[in-house]
Amino acid sequence: AHGTAPIVDPAELLSRIAEQKDRQALAELFRLLAPRLKSMMLKLGADSALAEDLVQETLLAVWRKAHLYSPERGAPVTWIFTIARNLRIDQLRRLSNKPYEDLDGIDATDDTPTGLQVVEQQQMVSRVKSALETLPDDQRQVVKLSFLNDMTHSDISAALGIPLGTVKSRLRLAYGRLRPVLEDLQ
Amino acid sequence: MSVVHHPDITTLMAFSAGTLDEPYALVISTHLAMCAACREQIKRIDLIGGALLDAEEEVPVEDDAVDRLFARLDTPKEAGDTINVIPKVRDVPAPLVRYLPDGLDAAPWKARGGGVWTCDLPVSANAQSRLMLLKVGAGRAVPEHGHGGHELTLILKGAYKDRFGRFGPGDIADHDQDVDHQPIAEMGEDCICLVAVDAKLNFRSRIMKLLQPFIGM
Ligand SMILES: [Zn+2]
Ligand SMILES: [Zn+2]
Numbered sequence: 001a002h003g004t005a006p007i008v009d010p011a012e013l014l015s016r017i018a019e020q021k022d023r024q025a026l027a028e029l030f031r032l033l034a035p036r037l038k039s040m041m042l043k044l045g046a047d048s049a050l051a052e053d054l055v056q057e058t059l060l061a062v063w064r065k066a067h068l069y070s071p072e073r074g075a076p077v078t079w080i081f082t083i084a085r086n087l088r089i090d091q092l093r094r095l096s097n098k099p100y101e102d103l104d105g106i107d108a109t110d111d112t113p114t115g116l117q118v119v120e121q122q123q124m125v126s127r128v129k130s131a132l133e134t135l136p137d138d139q140r141q142v143v144k145l146s147f148l149n150d151m152t153h154s155d156i157s158a159a160l161g162i163p164l165g166t167v168k169s170r171l172r173l174a175y176g177r178l179r180p181v182l183e184d185l186q
Numbered sequence: 187m188s189v190v191h192h193p194d195i196t197t198l199m200a201f202s203a204g205t206l207d208e209p210y211a212l213v214i215s216t217h218l219a220m221c222a223a224c225r226e227q228i229k230r231i232d233l234i235g236g237a238l239l240d241a242e243e244e245v246p247v248e249d250d251a252v253d254r255l256f257a258r259l260d261t262p263k264e265a266g267d268t269i270n271v272i273p274k275v276r277d278v279p280a281p282l283v284r285y286l287p288d289g290l291d292a293a294p295w296k297a298r299g300g301g302v303w304t305c306d307l308p309v310s311a312n313a314q315s316r317l318m319l320l321k322v323g324a325g326r327a328v329p330e331h332g333h334g335g336h337e338l339t340l341i342l343k344g345a346y347k348d349r350f351g352r353f354g355p356g357d358i359a360d361h362d363q364d365v366d367h368q369p370i371a372e373m374g375e376d377c378i379c380l381v382a383v384d385a386k387l388n389f390r391s392r393i394m395k396l397l398q399p400f401i402g403m
Contacts, residue, residue, distance in 0.1 A: 036243070052251060077239055081238075102272060125237050150203075153196065171195075
């Protein structure tokens with residue numbers, strides 16, 4: 001173990017929200033994640049006001065769905081990333097149907113738990129973070145454009161002036177490099 | 187369900203990143219509902235997004251942001267429990283129920299001749315691609331054809347064989363452009379697939395054109 005333990009445990013905040021509708025826990029989660037969520041929303045091309053709004057929507061969804069969270073769903077920050085992603089799809093692209101949200105129920109009844117505890121999940125996030133930093137620049141770039149900037153593979157191909165096949169092969173290589181860390185999830 | 191054919195890793199990465207157009211996202215969601223292995227795989231890929239969010243720099247939010255959030259918690263409509271309960275529909279995996287509320291048999295199939303039926307499913311107006319059902323009669327062949335763009339085909343019922351192997355329920359054919367094949371439905375049961383295809387390439391008219399010499403239209 002290295003570094004200092006987090007002062008607040010996001011998973012504990014989530015369970016306080018789920019079980020007691022604890023507003024103080026929501027405020028702490030907001031303080032912890034809102035500035036990073038806002039940065040992410042700005043990368044999507046939202047202006048500051050819209051970014052603030054999407055951050056609010058994200059935390060509101062966290063408030064409503066906290067009871068659906070379990071360690072099987074990954075670290076809290078991973079779960080909250082997927083919530084922010086779904087909101088962004090909904091708000092920025094205005095999809096009428098919700099193929100992502102319809103997976104919520106299926107996931108909740110999944111009988112293949114990973115057996116990982118929240119603490120281990122957060123360690124996984126840290127290791128994936130380090131692994132992302134070791135990616136060659138061209139691979140890290142396409143991963144970030146895809147996951148943070150909401151760009152389709154075709155968008156990335158056009159923006160970087162490289163063939164679609166090259167975008168996909170860089171993503172494939174990036175996944176190959178991250179794979180040992182990601183597949184440690186057993 | 188023993189799924190043999192899964193989506194390409196880059197397709198799953200796009201799904202996790204949230205950049206797939208609705209029809210493709212729906213085909214992947216439906217596959218995930220049918221495939222435990224890919225549900226696990228998606229959890230791993232989601233870690234990339236989680237790690238990137240964790241690594242984001244911090245941009246200050248407005249001073250009154252928490253107060254505004256709290257004010258919205260007091261609005262029952264906004265703070266209410268909106269978890270949707272999806273009704274169970276026979277033969278239709280949960281993510282597809284919104285699109286096929288009355289089941290596969292009630293779908294407005296259009297006969298295309300040659301033992302092939304299609305049915306367009308309604309997607310949001312700004313979708314860039316099309317979602318459709320394709321039914322190939324037992325033992326019938328779809329004429330050999332290529333793909334002009336990314337095409338995802340998920341088998342819902344029955345099975346077909348082509349040069350890539352046998353595709354049964356839950357299997358997905360994730361084809362990029364320039365792939366030629368000739369699927370032949372197995373005997374005994376109609377093969378029903380859910381297909382997402384680039385809107386610019388009209389799958390149906392391509393199929394129609396291919397079918398014309400066979401059915402003398
Ligand atoms: Zn699969
Ligand atoms: Zn085909």
